[in-house]
Amino acid sequence: MPALPTKSSVLVIGSGNAGLCAAISAAESGAPDVLLIDSCPESWAGGNSYFTAGAFRTVHHGLADVLPLVNNVDNATASRIDMVPYTPKNFSDDIERICVGRSDPALSKTLVRDSNEAVKWLARHGVRFQLSFNRQAYEINGRFKFWGGMCLKTQDGGKGLVADERRAAEKLGVKIVYGTAAKRLLLDRVTRSVKGVVVEDRAGEKEIQTGAVILAAGGFEANPRMRAQFLGPGWDFAKVRGTPYNNGSCFEMAIRDVFAKQAGNWSGCHSVAWDANAPANSGDREISNEFTKSGYPLGLMLNLEGERFVDEGVDMRNYTYAIFGKAILAQPGHAAFQVWDATMTPWLRGEEYRDEIVERIAADTLEELAEKCAERGLRKKVKFLSTIKEYNEAVAAFQAENPSHKWDPAVKDGLSTQSTRKQLALAKSNWATPLTKGPFVAVKVTCGVTFTFGGLAVDPETAGVISSATDSPVPGLYCAGEMLGGLFYDNYPGGSGLTSGAVFGRRAGRAAAARARKQSAVARL
Incomplete structure (x- = not known):
């Protein structure tokens, strides 16, 4: 030097x-x-x-x-x-x-x-x-x-x-x-x-x-x-x-x-969904940005009470990932679970979700997934399951009314949970696909602060x-x-x-x- x-x-x-x-x-x-x-x-x-x-x-x-x-x-x-x-x-x-x-x-x-x-x-x-x-x-x-x-x-x-x-x-x-x-x-x-x-x-x-x-x-x-x-x-x-x-x-x-x-x-600050198992007071210079967990537009985020708390599809990921960390921090226990079914897990980025750097909570059924998440901090299994059930019903109702709507992750595709027959209090405005096909995967996340x-x-x-x-x-x-x-x-x-x-x-x-x-x-x- x-x-x-x-x-x-x-x-x-x-x-x-x-x-x-x-x-x-x-x-x-x-x-x-x-x-x-x-x-x-x-x-x-x-x-x-x-x-x-x-x-x-x-x-x-x-x-x-x-x-x-x-x-x-x-x-x-x-x-x-x-x-x-x-x-x-x-x-x-x-x-x-x-x-x-x-x-x-x-x-x-x-x-x-x-x-x-x-x-x-x-x-x-x-x-x-x-x-x-x-x-x-x-x-x-x-x-x-x-x-x-x-x-x-x-x-x-x-x-x-x-x-x-x-x-x-x-x-x-x-x-x-x-x-x-x-x-x-x-x-x-x-x-x-x-x-x-x-x-x-x-x-x-x-x-x-x-x-x-x-x-x-x-x-x-x-x-x-x-x-x-x-x-x-x-x-x-x-x-x-x-x-x-x-x-x-x-x-x-x-x-x-x-x-x-x-x-x-x-x-204000930039903060993201961050691996709950990551170090607390600094990043890891080897794993680096791979602790980020930005696959939420492909699925759902539920807090430890089993409730959704953001519209996962409100905008392109580029415009939401820096504020969703704050939303997670405000949840009970400062943590949440990201959840996907088998149709969406192949679209998750490998550098963020591969087995070597993240604990993937996998299960063949949603009931089994809830049990495993409960072992990692989920407080209300019944609410977790009912939230996903209600979401799936809303997705099905929208798809029945709009059969020509196609899923497209590269645009805001309008595939939502809001139809004339059923609407959720908290919408998923785009990329709303059902969580019905096993195996299911969840990842526990918290808030990672990036810069102020x-x-x-x-x-x-x-x-x-x-x-x-x-x-x-x-x-x-x-x-x-x-x-x-x-x-x-x-x-x-x-x-x-x-x-x-x-x-x-x-x-x-x-x-x-x-x-x-x-x-x-x-x-x-």
């Missing part, structure tokens, strides 16, 4: 996607020297980005636009792909709808406008993209139908993304030092601009002189105190999907030392952090990734988190480099 310098023209805090993008951008934009630090040991490098599936949501003009970026499509496969363009209006409308009309319009406009060029920029720096056949397409009648507006992922998911970005950063001369925590921001007394950072490593506290700092240290999702304080009661029960080092300390540092303005949805939505206010052009005292940017301080506030509220369009990190990390790096070049020129006079 390189020695810790005492000076650096640009200092980046955080080794995930946003931090690495910022470092790459600063280095290629002419910063004389770039240093990236992270409080974690090197064995935890990559922050939360390491644990993602590597999905990037981006504007694109159809298959011809993305094919040059990917390495997993030959000509024969390309001829069997159905992919409609994802326009700027599509992306903007998704943000407006999914984030309940609260997303900062300047930030969301920047994200949408820069998204296509951001992924192409990463590809030029050696990030290996692929079409996400396993997560974003279904093979139907011999054709791959991409759905939900998103089509790109990185090879080897978050692991591959972080490895590729780190390689690119080091190729540009970025120094990366782990086990080094930022403790205090230092300001010039006259100009009130950033002049350094006090850090701490095994040898104690040190001061690094710098004129530009980029905060990319993640949210506070690994801090149970802050989760309970900001997200609300019970959130200290949530399991942590990713790194245990996203503890909110850089938020507290920036707010304390430079009066950084807070922005966004501080009571509250963050710091920034200038959308430079990603410069705004001071609450002056309502203007703090000279020399920038922010990207999960620390940026105001973009996501209540929910987020799947895959837009990594894109945001790349877009605003790139902008922060450019702005920091411009400041560093100016300071270097002044110093030479």
Whole structure:
């Protein structure tokens, strides 16, 4: 590991996607020297980005636009792909709808406008993209139908993304030092601009002189105190999907030392259906994102009281998976069971539901399944069975009235539980097929918290952090990734988190480099 310098023209805090993008951008934009630090040991490098599936949501003009970026499509496969363009209006409308009309319009406009060029920029720096056949397409009648507006992922998911970005950063001369925590921001007394950072490593506290700092240290999702304080009661029960080092300390540092303005949805977060048997306080770097359990649109979710509590088919999975963790956390015992019959289990993604990583509760009958689930926390077997029975009756009634309706997992197919003859109090609005064919499978899930939505206010052009005292940017301080506030509220369009990190990390790096070049020129006079 390189020695810790005492000076650096640009200092980046955080080794995930946003931090690495910022470092790459600063280095290629002419910063004389770039240093990236992270409080974690090197064995935890990559922050939360390491644990993602590597999905990037981006504007694109159809298959011809993305094919040059990917390495997993030959000509024969390309001829069997159905992919409609994802326009700027599509992306903007998704943000407006999914984030309940609260997303900062300047930030969301920047994200949408820069998204296509951001992924192409990463590809030029050696990030290996692929079409996400396993997560974003279904093979139907011999054709791959991409759905939900998103089509790109990185090879080897978050692991591959972080490895590729780190390689690119080091190729540009970025120094990366782990086990080094930022403790205090230092300001010039006259100009009130950033002049350094006090850090701490095994040898104690040190001061690094710098004129530009980029905060990319993640949210506070690994801090149970802050989760309970900001997200609300019970959130200290949530399991942590990713790194245990996203503890909110850089938020507290920036707010304390430079009066950084807070922005966004501080009571909101991205949280998913997560394997109930997963570790509580951090992700597993080998299993990683495979603890996610996103097959609920294919079946039902029932809580420990045997009741449904969400409309599993209300929208495409891309637009619901980040909020259903919260719904599970609110249930008795903070847990639920996902249930399928034999017609749907072949459609479950292997990386999430294979026997090696999940306890599949299997039974030939629903009665036997209820007994086995009771051994794992189900409290009301009779209610569990009656809920499924009532659901099956509603499905049958709809199908009798609408015999031409066909199941199609790649679109909102309208196959529901609501007919003139029978309606459920809580509908399943799409993909409603009966649970009647054994063997049946259940998986116990809980809430896995991914990242928090509250963050710091920034200038959308430079990603410069705004001071609450002056309502203007703090000279020399920038922010990207999960620390940026105001973009996501209540929910987020799947895959837009990594894109945001790349877009605003790139902008922060450019702005920091411009400041560093100016300071270097002044110093030479």
